[in-house]
Amino acid sequence: MNPSSDNRSVSALFRVFGGADARGVADVREISPRAGMHAAEFRAFSILIPLTIFVAIADRLSSSCGAASWLLAVPLGFLALNILPFVFAVASQSVQWLLWSGMCLAWAIFHRHTGGVVGTFSYIWLAGAVMNLAAACILDWQAIMRLAGKSGIIVRLGIFISLHLAAIVLGYKFGWPFTLAAGAGIAALFCRAVLDPSCQWLGPVHRTTDKEKILITLDDGPNPKTTPVLLDLLDSHSTKAIFFMIGEKVRAHPELAREVIRRGHEIGNHTMTHPQAGFWALGPWRTRREIAECQQVIEAATGTRPRWFRAPVGHRNLFTHPIVSELGMFVMAWNRRGFDAVERDPKKVLARISPFLSSGDIVLLHEATPIAAEVLGAVLKKVSLLHDGFNNRGHSRSNYLD
Ligand SMILES: [Zn+2]
Known part of the structure; x- marks a missing residue:
């Protein structure tokens, strides 16, 4: 019962009992060892789901078509299997399989009192659901126990x-x-x-830096179009920043991450896949995977371990802080931002940042936007002016968090 960190099962059941079987593509029409779903789970679902759809259709037709319903169910079931994947054309194939199994389970709940073949299939799904729930409890308990004593x-x-x-x-x-x-x-x-990115109820969040310093942070990279330009801009202002990078993007462009480190900047952990819509609701298992995998990828690419973590869009969940602290990091948010990830007018972005910039600020900017260079350039000019002011008062010029 030692779930592999590489196990991408849709169900908790296979995460607990599936072992470290090879991964296949979670598609009804194809199976291959490429990245995707757990191969044993794929085999189980690819038998059980089509059979359940076949039984459900035959049962539905039986009142009007009699014995012919079982013959008609074959082509109709085949059609459903091939059409529905397009209807549920979601980016993740795992989500598609989750929807299939969810539909089968919902069908089973409504047909559990029917006898015969329908009742048998209903009970297979209901038993699977109960075992899955038990497996999810085991996994969550394991994950919580690993965190015992961490950040309360x-x-x-x-x-x-x-x-x-x-x-x-x-x-x-x-x-x-x-x-x-x-x-x-x-x-x-x-x-x-x-x-609320600034709320400290779940654990400590750094929102400001030392007095007489301004820290620039750049999220969501690396990006081959913008990272080199932003690095040159930072160099021209002799300024160091923290780049909060997404693990998948670092894996695709490790040379950019190395260049960021080579030029004296720091890289922070911004999760493996940046699940911005649902990070706040993730359980301990997936949260750990998102953060720990990103940490491994950045360390493998650059030889340095991030010491700062920034949650996608600042949302955290019940398990974020203990996991971050276990991996030797601190959570960093920001206190100035111009919504440059959604706003296309650099003037509006700058109007939300520049007039208010002052010592101790942590500024949130994004790498992969068309206005990234323009916004960073203007912010750097303003920061330089403010730093000159700090210098005149006898403080060293640095915007770097020690
Ligand atoms: Zn982000």
Whole structure:
């Protein structure tokens, strides 16, 4: 029961019991050892899902077509298998398989009291779901135990569970509207904790640097179009920055990461795949993979281990801080940003940053935008002016976080 870090199973079941089997492509029409889904899980799903679809269609047709329904179900099932992948044309093939198994499970729940073949298939899916839930609990427990003692994870989880228990007790005593109201309150607190990049409830977050310094951070690289240009700009202003890089991009362009280090800058960990929409809701297993894999990739490419972590769009989850601290890093956010990742007008971006820049600021900029060079150039000019002011007051010129 030692899940491989390379195990990309869709279900927790195969992460626990699948071992380190080779990975295949999670596609209905193809299997190969390329990166994708766990091969044993693929084989199990590729038998069970088509059979369930076949049984479900035959069962649906049986009232109107009688015995012919089983014959008709063959071509219709084949059509469904080939058409639905296009309907669910999601980027990740694993997500596509998750949707298939989710649909089969939903079907099984509604047909569990039907007898015969339909009932048998329903119970196969329901048993699988129960075992999957147990496996997920085992994995989460393992991950939480690895973090025991780190940044008060047990205390935070204890508070989280106690608040929910209190909401249930409240509903039991005074009626369900009280549980709903308490649940809404817990949800609001939880949203603040995970979605507000500056909130410290889940653990310490660095938002400002030392006085008399301004730190420039550049997220979401490396990028072959912009990284070299930004490096030249930083050199021309004798300024060092922290580049928060995405592991997948470092793997694609390790030479750019090495160049950033060679020129005296620092690289921070910005997760392996930058799952910005759902990072706040990730469990301990996936959170660890996102952060630890990025750390390994950056170290393999540059020979240096990042000491700073920045969460995608600043959102963290219950497990981010303990994992970051276990890997010897600190969480860094920012206190100045111009929304340059979404805004296309550099003037508007600069209007949100430049007038307010002052000593101790951490500025968030992004690498892979068409306006990256223009924005960085203008910010660097402003920083130089401010630093000259600091120098006149007898402080050393540096915008680097020690
Ligand atoms: Zn980012």
